[in-house]
Amino acid sequence: MMETFPIFALTAGIIASCAPPTSTSDVLLTYVLMHVFFKTAVYIPAYVFDIDVARTTSHALSIGACVSALWNIMTRV
Numbered sequence: 001m002m003e004t005f006p007i008f009a010l011t012a013g014i015i016a017s018c019a020p021p022t023s024t025s026d027v028l029l030t031y032v033l034m035h036v037f038f039k040t041a042v043y044i045p046a047y048v049f050d051i052d053v054a055r056t057t058s059h060a061l062s063i064g065a066c067v068s069a070l071w072n073i074m075t076r077v
Helices: 005-018 023-048 052-076
Strands: none
Touching (some): 005 023, 023 052
16 A cells, blocks of 8 residues: 555645536546545455456556546646
């Protein structure tokens, strides 16, 4: 979790500070929740049980969710 906390904190902070309560902010919140789900429910158990494919996939999907949220914020402005 420590390696991806900065991007999660940045994304959550930007969403909280500049996203108006619209359907777009619901999409952004979904991306952040996807990040949290993949990191807590998939990545950590896969790390503990040494399942490489699940760990790699969940890491890529969780980072992709944060990048997608940031991209949506940047293209919306």
